[in-house]
Amino acid sequence: MKNILELKNIGKKYQAKNGEIEALKNINLKVQEGEFVSIIGPSGCGKSTLLSIIAGLEKQTAGEIYKNGEIGYMLQTDSLLPWRTIYKNVLFGLEVRKIKTSENEKYVQELLKKYNLYEFKEKYPSQLSGGMRQRVALIRTLATRPSILLLDEAFSALDYQTRIMVTNDIFQILKNEKITAIMVTHDISEAISMSDRVVVLTNRPGTVKKIHKIDFEMENRNPINCRESPKFSKYFDTIWKELDVHAWEKHIRRKKKILKTNKKEQNISSTYKTSNCNSIYCWMGNIS
Numbered sequence: 060m061k062n063i064l065e066l067k068n069i070g071k072k073y074q075a076k077n078g079e080i081e082a083l084k085n086i087n088l089k090v091q092e093g094e095f096v097s098i099i100g101p102s103g104c105g106k107s108t109l110l111s112i113i114a115g116l117e118k119q120t121a122g123e124i125y126k127n128g129e130i131g132y133m134l135q136t137d138s139l140l141p142w143r144t145i146y147k148n149v150l151f152g153l154e155v156r157k158i159k160t161s162e163n164e165k166y167v168q169e170l171l172k173k174y175n176l177y178e179f180k181e182k183y184p185s186q187l188s189g190g191m192r193q194r195v196a197l198i199r200t201l202a203t204r205p206s207i208l209l210l211d212e213a214f215s216a217l218d219y220q221t222r223i224m225v226t227n228d229i230f231q232i233l234k235n236e237k238i239t240a241i242m243v244t245h246d247i248s249e250a251i252s253m254s255d256r257v258v259v260l261t262n263r264p265g266t267v268k269k270i271h272k273i274d275f276e277m278e279n280r281n282p283i284n285c286r287e288s289p290k291f292s293k294y295f296d297t298i299w300k301e302l303d304v305h306a307w308e309k310h311i312r313r314k315k316k317i318l319k320t321n322k323k324e325q326n327i328s329s330t331y332k333t334s335n336c337n338s339i340y341c342w343m344g345n346i347s
């Protein structure tokens with residue numbers, strides 16, 4: 060399979076009021092056509108920045124990017140326009156780009172039919188469930204026929220049950236339509252259940268810490284059935300530990316600094332023992 064996207068030594072520095080912020084450093088990644096790649100990492104490590112660079116919304120300050128297809132972008136909120144019907148919402152991207160041809164409109168109608176939304180086309184977003192609205196948002200994005208879809212925490216506003224169903228639906232749609240996906244998520248299970256590879260980033264400046272290949276060796280893999288595979292918890296443990304180790308290193312550095320200033324180095328080991336678990340769980344709740 061050929062590469063649809065290649066990132067070569069991508070770096071990004073922002074000029075902020077109180078100095079320079081290095082968000083990303085030396086990011087190298089190749090994505091193949093049809094692949095589903097997830098990106099996870101601590102809050103503020105540059106995940107959204109990376110997606111913006113891939114989308115062309117931000118310019119990298121170092122490195123090269125090669126894209127071999129149109130990009131579609133799905134954000135955390137469905138951002139449907141409440142005063143427009145579902146049908147007019149899914150046509151919105153085509154209108155903005157001035158490509159609302161009869162051929163494209165027919166394609167949108169086919170997508171609505173295929174994914175059981177056609178009968179709701181004259182309804183308004185408020186009349187649909189959260190899961191259905193996310194599917195509408197996806198169809199609006201697919202209407203412009205992107206070959207690479209970027210998802211930034213796209214399901215995090217949904218409740219747990221809805222989220223499982225929606226990720227399953229969206230996974231099937233993307234596979235059917237042969238779309239390559241790059242998804243940022245803070246949910247390790249979501250990343251494992253949907254992806255062919257999971258990329259773990261380090262703390263800021265974000266750089267690739269590890270890339271995990273996910274293979275459930277199933278014929279009709281989908282996010283729901285692979286959650287039941289014995290391999291699922293193995294992948295989860297490995298990635299979880301990787302993130303934990305990272306939190307732990309950061310925690311130790313911070314504690315050492317505080318203790319040094321307070322000249323209380325002799326208490327270091329007992330302090331770690333008591334605060335270890337809490338700090339890791341706090342941190343895990345904070346990755347986004």
Ligand code: ADP
Nearest residue numbers: 073075080082101102103104105106107108347
């Ligand atoms: P993530 O999505 O991993 O939480 P972001 O990509 O949003 O992280 O941000 C990475 C870092 O870059 C953060 O420290 C953030 O404050 C900083 N940053 C993001 N956008 C800008 C900007 N436009 N100007 C200055 N700093 C920014």
Ligand code: MG
Nearest residue numbers: 106107108347
């Ligand atoms: Mg983000």
